Amino acid sequence: MKFLVCIKQVPDVSGNVNSGRMVLNAYDASAVEAALVLTEGTDSEIHLVLIGPDSAKETIRKALAMGASSAVHFVSAESDSMDSGSIAAQLASYCAEIQFDIVLCGKQSQDTDAGLTGGMLAAHLKLPYATNAVGLAYQDSYDGIVVTRQGDSGQEILQLPLPCLVTCSNDMNNPRIPSLKGIMQAKKKSIDARQFENNSLSSTRILNYEQPAAREPARMLEGETEEKVTALVLALVQESGIF
Amino acid sequence: MGKILVHVGSQGGEAKRSSLEVLSHVSRKIAGSDDVVVACVFDVNPGRLEQTIGEYGADDILMYMDPAYESHLNGVLAAGLEDAIRATAPSLVVFASSESVKDILGAIAVNTGAAVLPDVVSFSAGSGFVEAVRPVMAAKSLARVRAEGELIFVSVRSGSVEAIKNPKNPGTTTFEAPIKPADLKQQLKEIIKAADETVDLSEARVVVAAGRGVKDEVGKRLVEELAGLFGGGIGASRAVVETDLFPATAQIGQTGKVVSPDLYFALGISGAIQHVAGMSNSRMIVAINKDADAPIFEYADYGIVGDLYTVVPLLIEEIKRHK
Numbered sequence: 001m002k003f004l005v006c007i008k009q010v011p012d013v014s015g016n017v018n019s020g021r022m023v024l025n026a027y028d029a030s031a032v033e034a035a036l037v038l039t040e041g042t043d044s045e046i047h048l049v050l051i052g053p054d055s056a057k058e059t060i061r062k063a064l065a066m067g068a069s070s071a072v073h074f075v076s077a078e079s080d081s082m083d084s085g086s087i088a089a090q091l092a093s094y095c096a097e098i099q100f101d102i103v104l105c106g107k108q109s110q111d112t113d114a115g116l117t118g119g120m121l122a123a124h125l126k127l128p129y130a131t132n133a134v135g136l137a138y139q140d141s142y143d144g145i146v147v148t149r150q151g152d153s154g155q156e157i158l159q160l161p162l163p164c165l166v167t168c169s170n171d172m173n174n175p176r177i178p179s180l181k182g183i184m185q186a187k188k189k190s191i192d193a194r195q196f197e198n199n200s201l202s203s204t205r206i207l208n209y210e211q212p213a214a215r216e217p218a219r220m221l222e223g224e225t226e227e228k229v230t231a232l233v234l235a236l237v238q239e240s241g242i243f
Numbered sequence: 244m245g246k247i248l249v250h251v252g253s254q255g256g257e258a259k260r261s262s263l264e265v266l267s268h269v270s271r272k273i274a275g276s277d278d279v280v281v282a283c284v285f286d287v288n289p290g291r292l293e294q295t296i297g298e299y300g301a302d303d304i305l306m307y308m309d310p311a312y313e314s315h316l317n318g319v320l321a322a323g324l325e326d327a328i329r330a331t332a333p334s335l336v337v338f339a340s341s342e343s344v345k346d347i348l349g350a351i352a353v354n355t356g357a358a359v360l361p362d363v364v365s366f367s368a369g370s371g372f373v374e375a376v377r378p379v380m381a382a383k384s385l386a387r388v389r390a391e392g393e394l395i396f397v398s399v400r401s402g403s404v405e406a407i408k409n410p411k412n413p414g415t416t417t418f419e420a421p422i423k424p425a426d427l428k429q430q431l432k433e434i435i436k437a438a439d440e441t442v443d444l445s446e447a448r449v450v451v452a453a454g455r456g457v458k459d460e461v462g463k464r465l466v467e468e469l470a471g472l473f474g475g476g477i478g479a480s481r482a483v484v485e486t487d488l489f490p491a492t493a494q495i496g497q498t499g500k501v502v503s504p505d506l507y508f509a510l511g512i513s514g515a516i517q518h519v520a521g522m523s524n525s526r527m528i529v530a531i532n533k534d535a536d537a538p539i540f541e542y543a544d545y546g547i548v549g550d551l552y553t554v555v556p557l558l559i560e561e562i563k564r565h566k
Contacts, residue, residue: 085359088353113497115345119317120352129317129350156434207374211385218528235545
């Protein structure tokens with residue numbers, strides 16, 4: 001069984017996004033973890049692909065230290081200006097030259113939250129796919145893979161034949177923290193770094209960033225608990241439009 | 244711009260509120276121009292769909308009525324939408340950003356050659372382009388984005404635009420599903436719904452959300468009772484979902500559902516940025532938390548510092564007096 005896991009380096013959005021700290025996209029980390037769990041104790045292979053600047057190599061090392069086998073790095077200083085469509089097209093052309101059984105992606109990247117690349121890649125490759133997976137498992141009586149995805153109303157359980165593509169939610173698992181041994185081993189694993197020309201034109205682009213309008217601070221209700229509650233319900237009746 | 248296609252999400256013959264917001268918005272925006280709004284809807288039975296979609300401003304309706312649409316399956320919905328796009332030849336297709344739409348948006352963009360702007364909070368369209376604003380970096384920042392092309396897709400976050408009636412008398416055409424579940428390689432085996440998942444969270448006008456401050460069944464019952472007063476949905480932060488007190492389907496945040504009700508109660512929720520990203524679009528936010536320094540108070544309209552086990556029972560009694 002061969003897994004291809006698509007990963008991305010993104011700003012750490014949990015802290016100050018201007019700190020410049022770059023991390024492995026949390027959803028992609030869950031995809032790597034899912035592949036590790038499914039391949040534990042087998043001779044299956046987990047191959048990584050990343051499109052990004054030279055400095056994104058440290059993110060590849062992190063995923064290799066978690067336990068992935070090998071990686072290809074499409075080195076581009078301009079990957080930030082590529083939209084989901086051009087990233088998916090580049091990934092698709094790479095997929096056409098390799099063998100795989102299951103492609104895993106994060107369901108979205110935590111910087112843009114667009115969530116398009118996985119579905120786009122599946123369409124390019126004409127693969128059956130599932131997005132927003134919260135569970136992934138083999139089933140004895142079935143050759144493919146069983147995906148549990150979070151839908152609009154409840155969790156949908158799907159059987160997908162191989163080859164297929166699945167995008168992962170971070171609700172699926174808690175990605176492991178690389179061990180010291182893993183980090184040492186990762187240094188010996190091969191990263192196939194390739195310069196590439198981005199030939200596909202992006203049909204969308206970011207014009208600028210704006211700060212969201214600051215909300216007025218909350219009106220903190222004071223007094224005894226009964227007084228706070230009375231004041232709150234009065235405000236709800238007058239302002240919420242629900243009563 | 245010619246024709247604008249609006250996808251109307253529905254279940255059991257009822258259109259989703261988030262889709263009516265989008266339909267109404269597009270219909271009111273093009274008033275006075277030669278542009279035409281075509282709605283497409285995919286369901287098993289028409290129910291009240293034709294009437295509702297007309298009330299919210301469609302000029303034409305494509306009704307895909309087929310048992311194939313009983314449950315969501317990406318290949319089935321995608322093929323239906325691609326069929327509607329071929330039949331309409333629109334310059335713009337607008338969706339409400341639901342889980343079902345997120346599941347197919349990228350794939351149909353590739354299959355139809357569309358440029359796509361997902362999960363926007365506002366947009367304006369011109370000839371051959373759309374400009375939009377979308378939250379990025381866990382909603383800490385807003386990106387102004389532009390798409391260019393002959394066919395552009397936009398999906399809109401629920402609660403971003405208003406559903407105001409704009410009645411028209413649309414013509415209706417009915418179709419069968421071009422692709423059925425049996426035509427696909429993948430198969431839907433089962434749908435698991437949580438027992439208490441009677442209200443669709445992303446559609447609810449009132450949401451009561453529990454955080455780590457809700458520690459046990461007693462606290463859970465308070466959440467349920469408060470939600471019950473309004474027929475509201477029950478949400479939860481990731482922290483409390485991990486305690487198994489609430490199902491994963493209730494999770495609100497960057498990871499879980501994005502909600503934008505008229506009224507949002509955050510009970511014992513600290514307000515981690517990942518949670519806030521899923522609820523900051525709510526019209527009115529009320530936070531109740533023991534910790535006066537909890538970040539949730541920075542996003543709330545009204546705040547009460549106190550133990551939710553003391554405050555919420557009083558709140559329930561006081562609301563009952565006004566209903």
